[in-house]
Amino acid sequence: MRLLQLWAFGFCHLLFMNTSDSEEDSYNERSALVQCESPTIPSYNQDHDMSLPQETDTKRRRPVSSGLDEPGPVERERASTPDGEEEELTLKYGAKHVIMLFIPVTLCMVVVVATIKSVSFYTEKTSQRLIYTPFEEDPNSVGQRLLNSLLNTMVMISVIVVMTIILVVLYKYRCYKFIHGWLILSSLMLLFWFSFMYLGEVFKTYNVAMDYPTLVMIIWNFGVVGMICIHWKGPLRLQQAYLIVISALMALIFIKYLPEWSAWVILGAISIYDLIAVLCPKGPLRMLVETAQERNEPIFPALIYSSAMVWMVGMADSSNPDSGELHFTSCHMLKCLLVGFLTGGVKLGLGDFIFYSVLVGKAATTGGDWNTTLACFVAILIGLCLTLLLLAIFKKALPALPISITFGLVFYFSTDNLVRPFMDSLAAHQYYI
């Protein structure tokens, strides 16, 4: 079978959250995770937006209810209480939002790690690479390998920068239909094709016999419900579950197809890029946020993430017999997003989910050591906590990647090289510290 080599054409979106707090000021758990398309539907949120946890261990506690339709009951609440109450409320709000972000991030990582540890497909090294990392890593020469991974990173980052700029331009000139169409196309690919691949690999791992009609039924239902939930309306939990699954699928694709060293360098480079793009005055993400705030509209009405149709650059003697003539996967480059503060919720971009999961997933692929995975997991959560703390202090959109990824990388390399031999020696002798 011959594999055709085709060039990628991609459109890149950013996935990011609404940081403007004009109309979206009611505390909304749905919008806390993703900016949804339609205006918030009270009926779906009714049972979810219960009042905040009532702290019973302080003397002056007040039940705080989060209103759904009334704009900013929180603001009213705050205005009428003395400063002390406000600080305490802020602290508890902050803590609740931190936990509301911890849980989906943890779930995404758990899904990725569970898949990596059980389905061997995602850890098998393949000669196929994404078009964005064209340089092959030669395991024999360290210098060459490093150079190639740096080149791969530069290619990837420049593609991301170009895509971001295209997106900003599209947004500035109000080509909304284009953006929506792209979005729908990309989520279609993700929900149908990637989940089909994933399901196929899981069945292979567990040796489950499956016939095509059942499979088509399952994938069809999964995909259609996903499209409806994400782009239109759906129960909050289901939408959150779909976002987690999507992020996990994307992270698994990255883990499989990014070469070893390139993946680490890309993680580092993308957090630097995130920092620049969000904080510099001329950064594309910042311009996007400011444009949206000027126009006083939610930045994007639906889940937006970049999708690039990638045609796999394959070798003539590929080991993958199913590839047929064309094997294309849709590579979603979710841009690292902002953590945005809204007077009701905190939002985290799907890109952040994806890169956190990539880091933890790659930590899980190295050997049978769980300590490294655990260390990276804790490091990322603490980084996220610190980022949210900064968010509470500065109250503007912040990049969510730099602190967490830095901690994650530091802990990965130090745990893998320093802590692992120590703990292994201790376990061999059964010494406890």
Add this chain to the structure above:
Amino acid sequence: MTVAVFFGCTFIAFGPAVALFVFTIARDPLRVIFLIAGAFFWLVSLLLSSLVWFITVQISNKNSATQQTGLLIFGVVLSVLLQEAFRYGYYRLLKKANEGLLALSQEDTMPISIRQLAYVSGLGFGFMSGAFSVVNILSDSLGPGTVGIHGDPQHYFISSAFMTLAIILLHMFWGVVFFESCERQRWWALGAVVISHLVVSCVTFVNPHYQGSLIPTYIILSIMAAWAYLCAGGSLRNLKLCLTCKDKDFLLANHRPR
């Protein structure tokens, strides 16, 4: 047998700790955050001690087994001391943060008391310590293999699980006693905590003679449990009232006259 051993050892090692987490910590987001921060501090202390150990190993004679064991013992002692140092550091950080918050809010109560912080941070240390000690062993217990086929101890898994359970609970009690002694400036109590931690780690040097290591550990565990209970404000009277369901909280919750 392997899956049964895996589940058994997991539940032995983590059962009480997870139960404590679910019933007392999971509801309150602030406590969860401080738990994870405690785990992070333990991790950093482990990192530093591994770094020092690694450096000493690199400059030592790798062929001499006695020297390596000696270095490992040194690593253990250093790690214990660093853990306690980081516990103290975490205490100072929490005090500062609490004072800052108190100053900002001008209230007389803090959203989370220092005793709750002591409990939560101790449990955080315990979780991380237990996880790092036992998770690899648990994942090995799933796979194919025979325990002790070369003459090693047969009870490796179960003794590890019990030791981990003891360590997790001990960290929690140490946390409570430590913070309390720092609050009351009772430095002898602080020293006692550090020494008991050292004793617990050092008795594990006699492994695989498990009776030599597990029994003293559990004795120290009961002593620390009683001490922590007293530090947290408990007393025999409270205990009696609680057990006979005559304590205030229970009565208020059930609207039963005393």
